[in-house]
Amino acid sequence: MAAQLGGDLQLGAHVTAIHRRANSLYEVHSSKGVVVAKHVIVAGLTPSLITAIDFQPPLDGAMDQLLERMPVGTTMKYSMVYEKPWWRERGYLGKMIFLNTSVPSNYVHNCFDNSPYSWSRGVLTCFTEGAQNRAFLRLTDSEQKAVMQNILAEALGPTEEKMVEVLSKNWADDEYARGGYNIFFPPGVLSSFWPAAQRIYEQRQLGPPGLWISGGDYSLPSLGYMNGAIQTGEETAMKIIRELSPKVIV
Ligand SMILES: Cc1cc2nc3c(=O)[nH]c(=O)nc-3n(C[C@H](O)[C@H](O)[C@H](O)COP(=O)(O)OP(=O)(O)OC[C@H]3O[C@@H](n4cnc5c(N)ncnc54)[C@H](O)[C@@H]3O)c2cc1C
Structure with a gap:
């Protein structure tokens, strides 16, 4: 898979900031430079790693507070x-x-x-x-x-x-995991933040249009498992393909 992606794949690039420009494109800043994209998937990061990223505009309050309430086990x-x-x-x-x-x-x-x-x-x-x-x-x-x-x-x-x-x-x-095996919801979190949770778990949206989320921690049928990571990745990719090519039947 890495070979197919060729030079488009940047390994070891620590993403520190995701900024939305006035023209709705995103700048993704990493230790390897800046990439500009129409769609960005924040894939696989545990919630505390997501909130460590500098988002401009910042994530909305409900989304940020939900992520702050999704700890990872030890x-x-x-x-x-x-x-x-x-x-x-x-x-x-x-x-x-x-x-x-x-x-x-x-x-x-x-x-x-x-x-x-x-x-x-x-x-x-x-x-x-x-x-x-x-x-x-x-x-x-x-x-x-x-x-x-x-x-x-x-x-x-x-x-x-x-x-x-x-x-x-x-x-x-591990600074890129911050725990395991997966996230969990303390009592009251889902009922208090259900609309924001729906955006993550059903719509795959992290922020404004074009800012997506996937990963094992964000799967409904397989939360915390590798198949959940694959399922949410495929689901998010399909949503983007549909947006980019509305006439394509996938
Ligand atoms: C000890 C342990 C045992 C497990 N056993 C099983 C098992 O038996 N079966 C099973 O199905 N699942 C198991 N899991 C869970 C499984 O590993 C996860 O569900 C799966 O890896 C999630 O995949 P992901 O792509 O969502 O995230 P990850 O695999 O965590 O990938 C996220 C990637 O993002 C990178 N990253 C983090 N921050 C940044 C940043 N700012 N910029 C750029 N990159 C960043 C990380 O380095 C990492 O490579 C286990 C987990 C642990 C910890």
Whole structure:
């Protein structure tokens, strides 16, 4: 897909401002320069990243306040790499869901086998979420590792297998994500801001004509999932195609 787009695709371009000119065209300012366009889709950005963009004219009050009330959850991916997937030899799939609230499992919601298909390494990936995540982050690296080893021992039994590497990513620390897995609506937000939500979720409009929104967080049937990102992207593209070529049947 990137090859088809050729030079029109600019990767690593941090968008900082979207300004609507008097002639209704948009200037999109990024770290790679300025692009002028009739239609702009703000695609995939979580709400706090959208409101960090300098919009001129500014987003209307209801839209801005709705976005300010759509937080993203907190999650960390903690992957433990072993020489081999030793749990398989014990007949375990490596998928674990922790329902008890006692230490050590109260730090982790679930884990699964994330080994490469070749099984050249064994990788178990665990997720710490919400309050568990914030408590886990207060531990030192060695304390975190010990917690995880205890959790695995609790679920799979003790092992002498050496953990050769730990790879972890806390999504709230990623300046281009600011959390995960997706947004959620605290109580009262949808009922208080329903017209603005309809503009996002039904009409795909973020601001004045030509300023669109899509992304996994803005899908009605698949909020928070990759198929939601694709569905909203296609839906928004179709709306633009219809506006550009009203006679085209798509
Ligand atoms: C830990 C984790 C596990 C997940 N597991 C699953 C799963 O198993 N199945 C599933 O379907 N979904 C899963 N999801 C959700 C899935 O990743 C998202 O729904 C999907 O990536 C949304 O796609 P998107 O294109 O809307 O946004 P993104 O994939 O977030 O893409 C947005 C892009 O915009 C870029 N960006 C941000 N700000 C700017 C800016 N100012 N200028 C320019 N670019 C910017 C970002 O760098 C990013 O590349 C998971 C998410 C997380 C965090």
